Amino acid sequence: xxxxxxxxxxxxxxxxxxxxxxxxxxxxxxxxxxxxxxxxxxxxxxxxxxxxxxxxxxxxxxxxxxxxxxxxxxxxxxxxxxxxxxxxxxxxxxxxxxxxxxxxxxxxxxxxxxxxxxxxxxxxxxxxxxxxxxxxxxxxxxxxxxxxxxxxxxxxxxxxxxxxxxxxxxxxxxxxxxxxxxxxxxxxxxxxxxxxxxxxxxxxxxxxxxxxxxxxxxxxxxxxxxxxxxxxxxxxxxxxxxxxxxxxxxxxxxxxxxxxxxxxxxxxxxxxxxxxxxxxxxxxxxxxxxxxxxxxxxxxxxxxxxxxxxxxxxxxxxxxxxxxxxx
Numbered sequence: 076x077x078x079x080x081x082x083x084x085x086x087x088x089x090x091x092x093x094x095x096x097x098x099x100x101x102x103x104x105x106x107x108x109x110x111x112x113x114x115x116x117x118x119x120x121x122x123x124x125x126x127x128x129x130x131x132x133x134x135x136x137x138x139x140x141x142x143x144x145x146x147x148x149x150x151x152x153x154x155x156x157x158x159x160x161x162x163x164x165x166x167x168x169x170x171x172x173x174x175x176x177x178x179x180x181x182x183x184x185x186x187x188x189x190x191x192x193x194x195x196x197x198x199x200x201x202x203x204x205x206x207x208x209x210x211x212x213x214x215x216x217x218x219x220x221x222x223x224x225x226x227x228x229x230x231x232x233x234x235x236x237x238x239x240x241x242x243x244x245x246x247x248x249x250x251x252x253x254x255x256x257x258x259x260x261x262x263x264x265x266x267x268x269x270x271x272x273x274x275x276x277x278x279x280x281x282x283x284x285x286x287x288x289x290x291x292x293x294x295x296x297x298x299x300x301x302x303x304x305x306x307x308x309x310x311x312x313x314x315x316x317x318x319x320x321x322x323x324x325x326x327x328x329x330x331x332x333x334x335x336x337x338x339x340x341x342x343x344x345x346x347x348x349x350x351x352x353x354x355x356x357x358x359x360x361x362x363x364x365x366x367x368x369x370x371x372x373x374x375x376x377x378x379x380x381x382x383x384x385x386x387x388x389x390x391x392x393x394x395x396x397x398x399x400x401x402x
Contacts, residue, residue, distance in 0.1 A: 076106050076125045076387075077106070077123055077125055077126070078099070078106055078107070078108050078126040078127075079109050079117070079121050079126070079127050079128070079129075080095070080096055080109065080110040080111060080128045080129070081111040081114060081117050081121075081128070081129040082130065082149055083111060083113055088367060088371065089149070089150075091110065091128070091149070091372065091375070092372055093110070095372055095375070095376060096108045096110040098376065099380070103387075106383075109124075118136050118139045119139075121136055121139055122141060123141075123142060124142070124143055125142055125144050125145070126143075126145045126146075126383075126386070127145070127146045127147070128146075128149060128379065129146065129147075129149070130148055130149060130150050130155055130156070131155035132146070132156065132160075134158060134159075134160045137158070137161055137166075138160065144165075144166060144386075145167045145168075145386055146161065146166055146167070146168050146169075147168075147382065148168065148169065148170040148396075149375060150170065150175070151170055151171055151175045151179075151233070151234075151366075152288055152314075152315055153168060153170045153287075153396050153402060154289070154315070154401065156168055157401045162399075168395075169392050169393065169394040169395055170396055170402075171379075171394065172233040172394060173378060173393065173394055174375050175365075175366045176232070176233025176236075177233075177237050178365070178366060178367075179313050179365040179366050180236075180237035180238040180241060182313060182339060182361070182365035182366075183234065183238050183283055183285065183313045183339075184241050184245075186311050186313070186337040186339065186359070186361070187221070187226070187283070188221065189337070189359065190309050190337050190359055191218070191220075191221050191224070191281075191309075192218050192219075192221075193211050193214065193217065195337075195359040196214060196356075215307070215331075216307040216309075216334040216335070219280075221246065221247060222245060222246030222247070223246060223248075224247055224248070224280040225247065225248045225278055225279050225280050225281070226239075226242045226247045226248070226279065226281045226282075226283060227249075227250045227252065227275060227276065227279035227281065227282045227283065228242075228250070228251045228263060229251075229252045229269075229272065229286055229296075230252075230285040230286030230287070230314065231251040231258075231260075231262075231263060232286070232287070234313060234314075235251060235283075235285050236261055237262070238283065239251060239261070239262040239263040240262040243262070243263075247281075248264055249263040249264050249265075250264065250266075250267065250278065251263035251266045251267070252266075252267050252268070253266060253267075253286075254268070256268045269291075273299060273300065273303050276303035276304050277303055277305060279304070279308055280305065280307075280308055281309050281311060282309070282310050282311065283311045283313065284310070284311065284312040284318050284319070285313050285314045286314055286318065287314070287401065287402030288315045288317050288318060288401075288402075289401040290401070293317050294317065295318065296318055296320065296324075297319075297320035297323045298320065298323045298327075301327040302332070305333075306331075306332065306333065306334070307333075307334040308333055309333070309334045309337060310324070311336065311337040311338070312336075312337075312339065313340065313365045314340065315340050316340040316341040316343070317342060319342070321341070321342045325351050325352060325355070328355050328357050329351070331357065334357070335357035335358060335359070336358045337359040338352070338359070338360050339360075339361045339362075339363055339364065340363055340365075341360075344362075344363055345362070346362070378393070382394070
């Protein structure tokens with residue numbers, strides 16, 4: 076049985092470290108493990124592979140993979156894998172949402188705290204060597220309390236659930252919007268269907284986006300949704316940049332129709348230096364660092380090997396993607 080690991084990325088942390096493949100070979104001696112340093116020969120290597128650990132595949136690579144049975148995405152998002160050649164095949168797809176979710180939830184909470192207490196402005200003031208206590212107080216919106224505020228979490232998955240739990244521990248009232256409200260509020264206080272988003276938005280002080288990218292959610296947060304927000308509410312995104320109509324957000328921020336935004340993801344990454352988002356004083360940007368952790372690949376190994384044992388034993392896999400829904 077053959078496993079191909081194809082994860083080269085401009086950001087080194089997103090690529091599997093050498094020890095990952097070495098440890099797999101030692102623990103699963105019957106498994107032939109090939110770790111790719113680039114994508115040039117992937118079509119050739121995947122032709123006789125049974126398993127692929129990757130983030131995306133081209134149609135030609137899928138056609139070449141005659142015996143591919145399982146694709147595991149090292150990322151939480153799988154929209155890059157939802158091409159017809161995979162969706163219409165018998166190939167099983169799993170993702171690493173359970174690996175990334177808890178630490179991204181921590182990052183999401185940190186973003187809420189930073190903008191609520193206007194730490195973003197304090198950091199800018201520090202670079203200018205200016206004590207801006209009064210300026211920060213009179214800014215709009217000013218620093219505010221976390222306890223007693225309302226957080227709207229869009230997407231109650233592996234990020235949304237732990238975030239809701241942590242936010243409630245700080246005294247926030249948490250409303251969740253999810254595709255299947257019949258599954259319950261879980262860690263949130265209230266739950267509504269996705270179709271009710273426009274009605275719920277006026278209640279929120281903070282709106283956190285963390286649903287999967289699907290045809291229904293792509294650029295689904297646009298002008299109508301921004302117009303429904305409170306004028307001092309914040310929009311935060313730790314999901315994917317594709318969830319937001321970015322030109323509409325830039326316009327809303329420039330015209331100060333909402334309190335501000337905090338973005339860990341953008342429609343194009345790296346964010347181009349000429350993007351208007353950089354210059355906006357009501358927009359805080361973190362460069363897709365939500366999932367960064369020194370423990371990332373330890374968690375990836377534990378999750379992947381648990382699934383590998385299940386796969387070899389013919390048991391159901393964890394993190395299974397519903398290809399018909401795209402997540």
